[in-house]
Amino acid sequence: MEFTTERGEQRYAALVRALPDVVVGLDFDGTLAPIVEDPESAHIHPDAAAALLELADQVLAVAVITGRPARQVLDLGGLEEVGRGFAERGCELFVFGQYGHERWSSSSTRVVSPRPPDGLAAFERDLPAVLRRHDAAEAWVEEKGLAVAVHTRRLPDAKEAFERLLPALRELARAHDLTLEPGRNVIEVRSPGAHKGQAVDRLVEELDAQGFAFAGDDLGDLEAFEALGRLDDRGLSTLRVCSASDEESALLPHADVVVHGPDGVVELLRQLVADAGTRRD
């Protein structure tokens, strides 16, 4: 792991000191799970479950905060099993799905989800024509219940197709009162009124946390970083971790620590546990 500034290194040291009162928040795709072509095959890093369980002994709680539906991330991450391990250790694992619209936890294991937004059905009806008009009829459309994600990764020129579609989908989303969320070769159109920063705020209030570390890789994680900035102002310990890739660099200027993808995230979680142990000894 690489600290971006001296301030970043100081924040890491303060977070280690506060660890029993800290919540660790983690994005899923690109952070806990390596990016792959087929979103349905995006399984969690093979060493992540063990690293999360080690962390459970040291922190107040862990939260996976993702754009994925909560049910899907529970399956791809094997997180129900991990959650049982958390319960045995007296710690709680949370999953906030669909950018915070959905919620699951190891002590309340039913996914709580709102109804789909009013405009979504009409958006889905209009979408194929817009994709055809922009030479992207072959884009893969992921239906997520509360959202639709249009993936360009498997199109001949993924980046160019993304740029071509972005304004058209933004206009269609606006016409149906929906929010547009650009990501890594994906454009999501979803319910308004939630973002990852709200999940951070909610957890801090509910758990009376004294610190928050968040690791992400993508534009949809910026609001979580911003929430951590507000926690700094209140005197809490924070750490912004960028899971770096060649594909997306939006988080880099705001990060305290940069790691290399999910391998680096798992390494960082283990380092936190090791440093907490050294401090106690």
Ligand SMILES: O=P(O)(O)OC[C@H]1O[C@H](O[C@H]2O[C@H](CO)[C@@H](O)[C@H](O)[C@H]2O)[C@H](O)[C@@H](O)[C@@H]1O
């Ligand atoms: O908030 P996240 O956990 O990062 O989820 C954001 C979106 O990630 C998924 O798409 C991304 O990962 C895919 C699998 O590696 C990849 O093929 C795609 O190009 C990426 O954008 C997922 O499919 C979306 O539903 C998530 O909202």
